Amino acid sequence: MTFKLKLLIFLFFMAAVSVLWSSDFSRKLQLQLKNQSTCPCERCFSKNDVLLRKHMRRSIEPFLTANTKLSEEDFKWWKHFQNERRNYSYYNATVHKLFQIFPPVPDLKGPSSNKCRTCAVVGNSVNLKGSHYGPLIDFQDIVIRMNFAKIKGYENDVGTRTTHRVMYPESAVDLDNSTHLVLFPFKILDIEWAIKATTSTEIPQPGFFWQQVMVVNPAFMKYSHVVWLGKKGRYPSTGFMTFILALHICDEIHVFGYGADHKGNWSHYFEVLKNKKLRTGQHPGQHEYNILKQMAEEKTIQFYTGR
Numbered sequence: 001m002t003f004k005l006k007l008l009i010f011l012f013f014m015a016a017v018s019v020l021w022s023s024d025f026s027r028k029l030q031l032q033l034k035n036q037s038t039c040p041c042e043r044c045f046s047k048n049d050v051l052l053r054k055h056m057r058r059s060i061e062p063f064l065t066a067n068t069k070l071s072e073e074d075f076k077w078w079k080h081f082q083n084e085r086r087n088y089s090y091y092n093a094t095v096h097k098l099f100q101i102f103p104p105v106p107d108l109k110g111p112s113s114n115k116c117r118t119c120a121v122v123g124n125s126v127n128l129k130g131s132h133y134g135p136l137i138d139f140q141d142i143v144i145r146m147n148f149a150k151i152k153g154y155e156n157d158v159g160t161r162t163t164h165r166v167m168y169p170e171s172a173v174d175l176d177n178s179t180h181l182v183l184f185p186f187k188i189l190d191i192e193w194a195i196k197a198t199t200s201t202e203i204p205q206p207g208f209f210w211q212q213v214m215v216v217n218p219a220f221m222k223y224s225h226v227v228w229l230g231k232k233g234r235y236p237s238t239g240f241m242t243f244i245l246a247l248h249i250c251d252e253i254h255v256f257g258y259g260a261d262h263k264g265n266w267s268h269y270f271e272v273l274k275n276k277k278l279r280t281g282q283h284p285g286q287h288e289y290n291i292l293k294q295m296a297e298e299k300t301i302q303f304y305t306g307r
Contacts, residue, residue: 041116041252049300051291052247060223062248064095064215066104071219077226078218081235082187094191098215101198106214117141119250122158123239123257124149127306128269133256134159136304140254144182144246146238147171150270157269158257164214166242169193180212182245184221184238191215216245228291233284240288253301259289 039045045052061068070078075088086094120140122128124147137143137159145151146166151158164180167173168190175181185191194213224236224244236244239258246253260266266285296303 039116039251040114041118043252043299045300049295049298051294051298052300055228056247057223057227058248060220060248061217062220062245063106064098064217065106066099068095068217070095070217074219074222077222081218081221084187084189086188091188094188094195098191098195101195102213102215107212116251117249118252118254119144119246120159120254120256121243121246122146122149123255124268124270125257125259125306126261126265126267126269127259128154128157128257129306131157131256131304131306133157133304133306136254137161137256142250144242146242148173148268148270154270166238168238175212177212180214182242183213183215184241185215185218216241220245229284229287232287237285237288240291243292254304255292255296255301256304257306258292258303259305260285 047053070091072088075091078084118140119142120137122137122143122145134156138161142163143159143161144164144166145162148171149158149165151160151162162179164182165173165175166182166184168184168186183190183194185194194215198213221236221241224241225231225233228244229236229240243253243255243258257269292301292303295301
């Protein structure tokens with residue numbers, strides 16, 4: 001056998017090995033990527049979730065961190081949320097002070113890659129009355145409640161657990177040491193309140209610890225209004241922004257306590273309705289509700305409408 005023939009056979013052999021290795025490597029890589037993208041829940045976000053795919057922006061940071069850079073454009077939008085008069089530099093200085101006290105990154109991570117993290121987002125609608133949703137709410141990994149939502153006396157309908165409570169200073173209630181505070185800052189004063197509440201002896205100390213406070217990013221609030229609501233209403237309700245927040249931190253979402261009663265009144269389950277024409281004010285309540293209904297129809301979320 002001549003040298004040229006031996007060389008030709010060798011090159012052919014090496015080419016065949018290369019093709020087989022490449023094919024095997026490609027197959028393993030595809031399998032690995034497939035495993036990485038596998039959702040651990042029974043029902044995962046998919047291409048059938050039309051509304052979610054249209055509006056979801058994973059690049060938006062839900063919470064402020066020490067490294068969050070709010071753009072001046074987003075600040076201008078947020079500044080007029082509650083007629084905030086302080087400027088962009090003052091905001092940045094306040095946030096810097098915030099993270100001299102609080103951990104640089106909130107301790108609630110994004111959706112899990114190996115466990116289905118289920119969340120109950122519990123609104124305050126009167127539709128919870130008589131629903132008997134309590135056990136189902138308590139069964140979820142994370143239970144998010146809002147503002148003044150009461151539990152005592154309503155356990156059968158609303159459950160007993162609260163892992164996260166969404167508040168702002170005007171709606172503040174005491175928290176135990178097992179509940180995270182999720183602060184929606186509508187103005188710079190709200191961020192200053194969080195600072196003073198943990199450092200000052202001049203105001204009552206709410207029951208929370210530094211490690212359990214998460215401040216929502218103003219850019220995320222704008223995203224909820226501009227992208228999800230198409231700028232409808234003056235600004236979104238706290239309940240709607242909480243729901244959008246859940247889309248970013250949960251794998252599977254169960255929504256309770258949203259919407260008006262059968263007469264169209266947007267009242268709370270823990271209050272006696274006095275205003276028989278109670279509506280949603282500057283929030284686009286019906287539009288927000290329709291978004292929830294569509295996402296439920298697309299099976300993106302589980303939506304429990306009550307009685």
